[in-house]
Amino acid sequence: MSAAQGELLTVDGVVAGYGAAEQILKGTSLKVAPGEIVSIIGPNGAGKSTLLKTIAGLVQARDGTIRLKGGDVTRENALGRAKAGIGFVPQERNVFGAMTVAENLEISGFQEPGKVGARAEELYARYPMLAEKRKALARTLSGGQRQILAMAMGLMNAPALLLLDEPTAGLSPKAADELFDAIVALNKGGLPILMVEQHALEALQISTRGYVLVSGRNSREGAGPALATDPEIRRLFLGG
Numbered sequence: 001m002s003a004a005q006g007e008l009l010t011v012d013g014v015v016a017g018y019g020a021a022e023q024i025l026k027g028t029s030l031k032v033a034p035g036e037i038v039s040i041i042g043p044n045g046a047g048k049s050t051l052l053k054t055i056a057g058l059v060q061a062r063d064g065t066i067r068l069k070g071g072d073v074t075r076e077n078a079l080g081r082a083k084a085g086i087g088f089v090p091q092e093r094n095v096f097g098a099m100t101v102a103e104n105l106e107i108s109g110f111q112e113p114g115k116v117g118a119r120a121e122e123l124y125a126r127y128p129m130l131a132e133k134r135k136a137l138a139r140t141l142s143g144g145q146r147q148i149l150a151m152a153m154g155l156m157n158a159p160a161l162l163l164l165d166e167p168t169a170g171l172s173p174k175a176a177d178e179l180f181d182a183i184v185a186l187n188k189g190g191l192p193i194l195m196v197e198q199h200a201l202e203a204l205q206i207s208t209r210g211y212v213l214v215s216g217r218n219s220r221e222g223a224g225p226a227l228a229t230d231p232e233i234r235r236l237f238l239g240g
């Protein structure tokens with residue numbers, strides 16, 4: 001029986017980095033089960049974004065395994081991971097500013113071109129703001145609207161798991177709250193989400209589970225709300 005049974009994503013002992021010598025991830029592990037929101041938090045430079053990129057296939061794992069729905073995707077490139085069901089929303093440059101909202105959605109549905117129209121309509125129904133702005137250039141959107149568009153682009157291929165890299169970065173507190181609400185709503189619709197967040201406590205509060213990454217290694221893990229009220233975590237992230 002596979003150890004990955006009942007798990008959607010299993011990252012086991014992943015080692016990865018950028019240069020020839022230095023490793024950023026030094027044996028990192030995590031799991032996402034169906035239906036979960038899982039947050040990765042940790043200090044600047046801990047390797048959180050690198051971990052998401054390694055799961056998305058943009059950074060190659062030098063050791064360890066990455067399984068999706070029980071299948072080993074460690075050797076797949078980014079396109080292979082996307083086809084396997086991993087949707088990735090990067091932190092920066094995640095929309096094409098010189099293209100309209102509609103065009104951004106259209107080019108994102110590259111896996112099943114025949115379904116682009118229907119998927120875009122579903123997303124317009126879910127996010128009426130996008131429908132209103134469908135002919136607007138993406139660069140004219142507010143920060144919060146841009147993040148909704150980036151998330152919608154990630155949904156165009158109907159992923160089995162959505163990776164979000166710091167979705168609330170640079171947003172006002174109100175826009176960040178609205179985006180967290182949108183993430184919860186998306187998850188309630190059945191989509192598992194793995195996200196990296198600087199707003200660590202807020203992210204943990206809406207997460208099923210959380211992982212604390214420090215210097216490329218797992219430090220703590222637990223239920224999201226429990227971690228959010230843990231004195232050590234609060235000291236680390238609130239500086240108190």
Ligand SMILES: Nc1ncnc2c1ncn2[C@@H]1O[C@H](COP(=O)(O)OP(=O)(O)OP(=O)(O)O)[C@@H](O)[C@H]1O
Pocket residue numbers: 018019024042043044045046047048049050051
């Ligand atoms: N493309 C790259 N080439 C070389 N080094 C990189 C690259 N991207 C990130 N790094 C380095 O890898 C380390 C981890 O970066 P990463 O972005 O994964 O951290 P993080 O935990 O997401 O932190 P932050 O919250 O600051 O984004 C940092 O030392 C960073 O300088």
